[in-house]
Amino acid sequence: xxxxxRFLGIDxxxxxxxxxxxxxxxxxxxRGTEFIEDIRKTEVTVDGKDATxxxxxxxxNSRASKIGxxxxxxxxxxxxxxxxxxxxxxxxxxxxxxxTKNRPDRESFYKALEKVGNExxxxxxxxxxxxxxxxxxxxxxxxxCQREEAAEAIKKSTIHGLTPEPIRAAxxxxxxx
Numbered sequence: 001x002x003x004x005x006r007f008l009g010i011d012x013x014x015x016x017x018x019x020x021x022x023x024x025x026x027x028x029x030x031r032g033t034e035f036i037e038d039i040r041k042t043e044v045t046v047d048g049k050d051a052t053x054x055x056x057x058x059x060x061n062s063r064a065s066k067i068g069x070x071x072x073x074x075x076x077x078x079x080x081x082x083x084x085x086x087x088x089x090x091x092x093x094x095x096x097x098x099x100t101k102n103r104p105d106r107e108s109f110y111k112a113l114e115k116v117g118n119e120x121x122x123x124x125x126x127x128x129x130x131x132x133x134x135x136x137x138x139x140x141x142x143x144x145c146q147r148e149e150a151a152e153a154i155k156k157s158t159i160h161g162l163t164p165e166p167i168r169a170a171x172x173x174x175x176x177x
Contacts, residue, residue, distance in 0.1 A: 001149075004032050006064055007157045008094075009166025010055055011073040012044060013174035020046050023078045024177045027058035028169040029067060033159050036169060037064040041177075044078045047116045051081040052088050059092045069153045072098040073167045075125065075141055080116050085125060089144030097142040097150045101162045104128050104139065131155070138162045 008029045015023035022043040029038040040058045044051055054077075059070060070089075075098045076082050089096040106127065113119040128139035131151045138158075142150040157164035163171070 001068075001152055001156055004034075005068040005153075005156065006031050006037065006066055007069050007071055007153070007164065007166045008059060008062060008064070008067045009071045009073075009157075009164060009168070009170045010058060010077075011167055011170035011174050012077040013177045015046050015078055017046055017079045022046060024174055025051075025054050025058065025077055026170040026174045026177070027062065028166050028173065029062055029064040030157070030166045030169070031064075033157060033165045038062050039173065044081055046081070047079040047118065048081045049118060051077045052084040052091075055083055055088050055096070056091045059088075059094065067094055069145075069157075070094050070096045071153070071157060071164050071167050072096065073163075073171060074098055074100045080113055080118050082113065082118050082122065084121060085141060085143035093144075095142060095144035095150065095153070097140055097145075097153060099154060099164060099167060100128065100139050102139070103130075133158055133162060135161050 013024040025044040027040040044054045
């Protein structure tokens, strides 16, 4: 992976699933881990079915050219609004990698998805894969690249801790919205 690879990190703003209908989805494009090139925002429906199209929208509206990887803070935004990793990778032509600090309990997560009617396609996604970073382990799910490439992208985009820098920046921005 060349130096200066662009990473688009995406995370959502906090939401109250009992009172909010939408929340913000934030995209931050970094060149390597050196500097931010672009920030984008859109809205995503709480427990809806529009996360994938909104990830694609952020990518397509980005002013940064030649984004190498889309990094997501998990496979779901706005509660249980699932991103179709394969669909997003195919629509953008860019590898999509979901990252989470804790090993997901897939059975419990599936049951929660069933309650809101968003379980379709869940079992088509590969199980999370562990990636060892200098500060511990993180878990990834991905599409559009092989596991080794996805793991390298996470390692290259993480300065410290378990969260890639573009996701960390998107999280901080989302927290204040």
